[in-house]
Amino acid sequence: MTHPPNAPAAPAAPGTAPAPARPAGVPAQPSPAPAVAPPAGRGAWAVGRERLRVATTTEPGRLQILGAVLALLVVAFGAVTALQVDDRATAADDVVSRSQPLSADAAAIYRSLADADTTAASGFLAGTLEPEESRKRYDRDIATAARLLVKAAASTDGSGESAREIATLNEQLPRYTGLIERARAANRQGLPLGGAYLRYASQQMTSTLLPAAERLYAAETVHLQEDDESARTWPFLSLGLGLLTLAALVWAQRRNYTRTHRVFNHGLLAASAAAVVVVLWLLAAHTIARTGLDSARAHGQESLQVLNSARISSLTARANENLTLVARGAVLTEDGKNDKYEAEYTSSMSTLTDALATAREWADDDAGRGPVDEAATRTAEWKQRHKDARAKDEAGDFDGALGLIVGSKESGRSTGQSFDQVDAALERALAHEQAEFTRSAADARDALTALPLGAAALGILGAAGAVLGINRRLSEYR
Template identity: 75%
Template sequence: MTYPPNAPAAPAARGVATASAGPAGVPAQPSATTAPPSPGSPDGSSAVEPGGRGAWAVARERLREAATTEPGRLQILGAVLALLVVAFGAVTAYEVADRASASEDVVHRSQPLSADAAAVYRSLADADSTAAAGVLAGTLEPAESRARYLRDIATASRLLVKAAAQTDGSSASGREITTLNEQLPRYTGLVERARAANRQGLPLGGAYLRYANQQMTRHMLPAAERLYAAETERLRRDDDAARAWPVASLAVGLLALGVLAWAQRRHYTRTHRVFSPGLLAATAASLAVLVWLLAAHTVARSELSTARAQGQASLQLLNEARISSLKARANENLTQVARGAVLTEDGKDDKYEADYATAMEALTTALAGARELADDDAGRGPVDEAAARAAEWKERHTAARALGEGGDFLGALRLIIGPKGTTGETFDRVDAALERGLAHEQAEFTRAADDAGDALAALPAGATALGFLGALGALLGINRRLSEYR
């Protein structure tokens, strides 16, 4: 029997590529429709979890799974407790260090700058008053008066250089310092012209002196007052920063103690064990930091309050009294130089005499306020002395004014300048008493402010150390409980 020949093989299914003809040993090429292996794993499997979840989703899933078991919950609790206790120590260290730095600024930067600004005003005003007294003395200026004037100018120049080195040039204080540095050479030049004309017996000396006084009273002394006000405001800001309560530290501390208490109660309800040594140690460390923080800050605030009430406020009033006395003395001298040539705006009274009366009234008010704030005999003594000498000054000035209005200018002049029995003598005694009062109040302020800084000095390092010890205790307490599941 004859069989038909075999039929040719059917073509390959669509989509399956035949191997390329080629030399033996060359592997067949993959089909264009065959997907390449996925990068990220040797076998081509994808790194992304099924469903397209990312790393954060996986971490959340694992955390959720861990929270369903007691060991997992204990691990989470231990991490939270350790972080809270460490955070409490770190935040406390940061905030207390900030308060201590502000307290240090109060003592060693803000308050000295405020005192220097007041000293600048005092030196300039005294130089102006001394220059006027030198011209009133006659054609030959007394050597003592000249030395005092030069000493005042040198002091003002030195303090301005010191203040400029510690002040930002773009700040309000920096602008006032620039104004004073520009005006001081102009003022001294006018005074030298007045001295030269006066030594020649020319009336032009009085005109130059009045013009120098205008430069001083219209430009320099107002700038010095503004400088003093700006530095006093900076002192107030630093004082407020040092006194501010560490709210963040207290909040984190209370939160840490609350979570620790809850964790120990949870430990007791699940194991019926009253104490966990590790958690107790963490609680004790956190409580120690909190109590230390409250005690130290309370002491610091108390000392700063004492410094503000008994030192800073008294210093401000005594400085105002000294400024007023200097204004009164300068106007008293210029009353004799001008002899009624300069009137008030309404044209009825002598301008310098009116300014003298205003300054003396301000002096009396400031001394009364300083007397009320003085807390001991050492503080009240200088104030009482200044008040008594100011009253004597008024009496002698009234007598000199009566002589001047009666035409006896030489008699009035003898009651204004001179070492004995004059208003100049009483002014010097008022100034000396105020200087003693300022020195006493400065010492009181510095002592109280230093005590405030000392109360906070060791707390940042102590809080940091106790925070790490507390965190270690919390971890040990939790790990001991975890060991029961191993």
């Protein structure tokens, strides 16, 4: 049988090499899929995300991330500690060098104004020719008040409550001194109008100047309390971040140990030591600062407030005592039954007695109790002498009553002398408590002074240690 010849193979396309023959018994293989181009729009974010995925799936990548996190935690801990402690150190410094001195100056302004009013009334009662010593004391009080007002104006916020009270005092003080000069001029001429001017001036003092000074003292005392609270507040954010940093460092070292069986990593150990030092320093410094501020508040600030109240009460009592003789019953209480100035004298003396009892209770040593005890003794003598003077006045012996009120120092039995002795004792007590306050508050401030810089430096060193410790592990993969 004749078979047709096989058809000739088709010629290969020009430029195409013939496919190699497949050995017998080898199955045909599928041809590889053509390469797929990256999707359009894939940018830096996608590339970065891919690199992060690759880094988190390899140990060197994980170590790099861990080192960055640890360094960031240690630096953040040091920075937050430095900022928070610096804020509290600034507040503690304000307590020592600004708030408390301003509060003391406000009390001194009140004292100077009240003493000037009292001295003016005493000089008026002395006769038509005012004693030179009385005039000098009045001038000294007015000059002191004016100087302290200028100092307070330079140290307070121009838009605050203190500034408004200072403006009121600066405006009203010249008016008061003008009324006093008119009263003196009329008194030298023997005119009864002098007494009216003096009473009006005293009314201006008690209704405008002294309330403004008292509000100024209250405002500055509030600022002192705010600074005190700011200085004693615990830095909870810093402490929390410090504990978190220590926990992260401990975990990193445990991780290192479980993977390498190496007990210590010098870099991480140094970072942990730096964090521990900052945490312990923060706790110790703030505890010392709070203790100092507590002592300053208990043995200084509160005692100063009570003693200032006692001194204000003594000055008010003395001014009303003088005005009782100047007015001679012309000014009555609202119910019209009693002498107004005598009633206010009695109220002020009662406040003085209570304040002295409280001040003695709060005094923490003999140096503080001694002046208070003397002031209490002199106050009792003052009350008795005033009682004798009132008995003479009510009996019609005005000159005898006047001698007991403004008698000379040589007589040794006038209420004016008792007032001076009380005032001098209170001044010594105030000086003692002021020194106690300043010493305790300064100790609190000093405890915080070096911590901000130390925390920042240790934070940087700790971060460097963490990076070096992680790099030591990374070097084992190179």
